[in-house]
Each structure stands twice: as structure tokens, then as C-alpha cells.
């Protein structure tokens with residue numbers, strides 16, 4: 232049976248970069264034994280337009296019945312005044328699929344170094360493990376009144392433990408270091424995180440643990456990003472720090488992510504939004520979506536070989552300076568995608584000749 236992938240095309244630049252990602256998926260799997268079947272489902276603003284609801288139940292069911300979900304960015308000014316915004320659908324799908332851990336890599340290869348806005352830069356390779364289905368995003372009560380408004384930041388022990396386990400296990404397969412980023416000099420939830428992480432660290436003697444306040448972490452991501460291996464943090468801090476971390480690669484438009492939980496289905500999406508300011512111009516950077524496809528092939532389907540072919544092809548495009556304007560180039564989305572596909576095909580032909 233072919234692998235089942237549910238595709239949620241997204242809004243504004245969403246469909247533009249999803250098209251690129253699917254073209255690359257087709258190219259890299261063409262001469263391989265990887266078979267897949269794609270189902271597009273309505274989601275986000277597109278679903279509000281079609282059925283009046285950002286996350287229809289049929290889409291949840293479709294995702295649950297698939298082996299992986301590919302999602303492009305949603306939201307934008309068209310739906311900002313809707314009673315239920317596309318962003319609510321995004322939070323709801325993460326909750327419905329119980330995707331409590333969100334992995335957001337920051338990798339600056341030698342080829343990428345010159346695109347970094349940092350003057351002093353060496354190769355960087357760390358991941359942010361962001362808790363995704365709790366914290367202030369989901370805490371109750373929340374209310375907006377005439378004279379006040381409030382949100383609630385709440386974490387249970389189990390919610391912290393399950394994402395911490397993922398962070399430690401990732402560190403064991405990497406550089407054996409976890410940095411917990413929190414605000415434990417102020418927040419009760421952060422103190423709780425520190426206690427639990429400190430306790431769990433005893434089970435992972437091969438992993439070094441350190442602790443960093445979120446304000447200092449924001450500074451260190453700029454001053455010395457190479458010091459990090461796995462950054463573990465709660466939902467809102469992870470949202471903010473991952474955009475900051477993305478920018479040191481040169482553009483927010485390069486970074487993919489994986490969201491997973493205990494179940495079999497994981498979801499892959501760029502970390503950025505729908506970029507309404509550049510939608511329709513054909514200049515969105517497709518790397519975030521192409522890299523999300525690679526992350527999916529490796530993690531949901533065990534096809535590291537295909538993921539590496541994609542990563543190599545992207546790196547070759549970067550080295551040849553075939554990049555979109557956000558990275559200082561003047562190539563269009565489709566031209567960059569074509570270059571990546573040509574690189575994949577060239578390597579494929581070279582392999583067959585051997």
C-alpha cells in the first residue's frame with residue numbers, strides 16, 4: 232500500500248511553496264521504490280472560504296488516517312476579523328493530533344554561512360524542541376473584557392515530562408547537550424519545568440544539561456549560537472526564539488519543522504507564516520517547504536537516503552547562489568525549485584552510471 236500523505240496547502244504563499252515541495256517530492260522519489268498517495272484537504276483560510284470553518288472534522292479524520300501530514304502556512308489579513316481565525320485551526324489540529332513536540336532545526340552549513348546576517352559566524356547546528364500543545368496558548372481561563380484581559384500559563388507534570396523525554400533522546404543522537412530555556416527567576420511554571428527536567432536528567436547521564444533564562448538565550452543565539460545542541464522550551468518562548476534562530480541562517484524562509492506526539496502521524500511545516508506581503512509575486516523562498524519534505528521522508532518514512540539527496544540539492548542551489556530575494560538573490564520560486572530538481576536528477580543519473 233502506498234504511503235498516505237495529507238496535504239494542507241495553506242494561504243497566501245502557502246500554495247506557492249507547497250507546489251515546490253510536492254514537485255521536489257515527485258522528483259526525488261521518481262526512480263525509487265517509495266510510493267505515495269496524496270490527498271489535499273481544506274484547512275485554514277481556504278477552509279473558512281469553502282466551508283466556513285478553519286479545521287473541518289473531515290480534515291481531522293483525513294489527517295488521522297494518513298501516515299504524515301504536510302502543511303504550508305495559513306492565515307492573513309483576509310481572515311483577521313473572522314470569529315474563528317485560521318490560526319485557531321492551526322492550534323486545533325496540533326491538539327487534535329496530540330502533536331506535543333515541535334522540532335525546529337537551525338543549521339548553518341558552510342554554503343549558508345555567507346547568507347547569515349551575523350558578522351562572526353561558524354557552522355551552527357542546533358534544534359529547538361518547543362512544547363506545542365499546552366502553556367499560555369491553551370491555558371484556561373482566558374478572557375478579554377472592557378477593562379482587563381487575561382491568559383493563563385499552566386503546565387502539568389506529564390506535559391513537561393513527555394516533551395522533555397523527546398529532547399533528551401534527540402540529544403543522545405546528537406551532541407549530548409540539552410539547554411532548558413525558561414524564566415524560572417519569575418514564573419512558577421518555569422520553576423516547575425526546572426525541577427522536572429533536573430529530576431529526569433538523572434536518567435540520561437550521557438547528556439549534559441544546562442539552564443538559561445529566556446532573555447539571555449535570545450542574546451546567546453546571536454552572540455554564540457554554536458554553543459547550543461538541543462534547546463528545550465515551553466510553547467511561547469519556543470515560538471519567539473525559533474523565528475530569531477531562523478534569521479541567523481539568512482532567512483525565516485529556509486526553516487522546516489516536525490511536530491510529533493505519541494501517535495504515528497507527524498506533521499511537517501515551515502516555521503514561518505503565509506507572508507501576505509510577498510504572496511502572488513512568485514518570489515517566496517521554497518526551501519522551508521522543500522526541507523519539510525526532506526524531514527518527513529527521514530522521520531516518518533525512514534528514508535534518510537532521499538532526505539540527504541534533497542538536502543544536497545538545496546545546498547548546491549545555495550552554493551550556486553540560485554536563491555530568492557529574501558536571501559539576496561533574484562531568482563523566482565519556480566526557478567529555485569527547478570534548480571533543486573535538476574541537482575537531484577543529476578546526482579540520480581550519476582548514481583545509476585556507477
Ligand code: NAD
Pocket residue numbers: 248303304305306307308318321483484485500501502503504505506507508509514515516517519557
Ligand atoms: P510571516 O512569517 O508570514 O512573515 C514574516 C516576514 O518573513 C515577512 O516579511 C515575509 O515576507 C517573510 N517570509 C516568511 N516566509 C518567507 C518565505 N518562505 N520566503 C520569503 N520570505 C518569507 O509572519 P507574519 O507576517 O507575522 O504573519 C502572516 C500570517 O501568517 C499571519 O496571519 C500569521 O498569523 C500567520 N502565521 C502562520 C504560521 C503557520 O501557518 N504555521 C506561522 C506564523 C505566522
Ligand code: IPM
Pocket residue numbers: 306318321322470502503
Ligand atoms: C508558528 C506560528 C503559530 C504559533 C501561530 C500562527 C498560531 O507562529 O507556527 O510558529 O504561534 O504557533
Ligand code: MN
Pocket residue numbers: 470471474502
Ligand atoms: Mn511562530
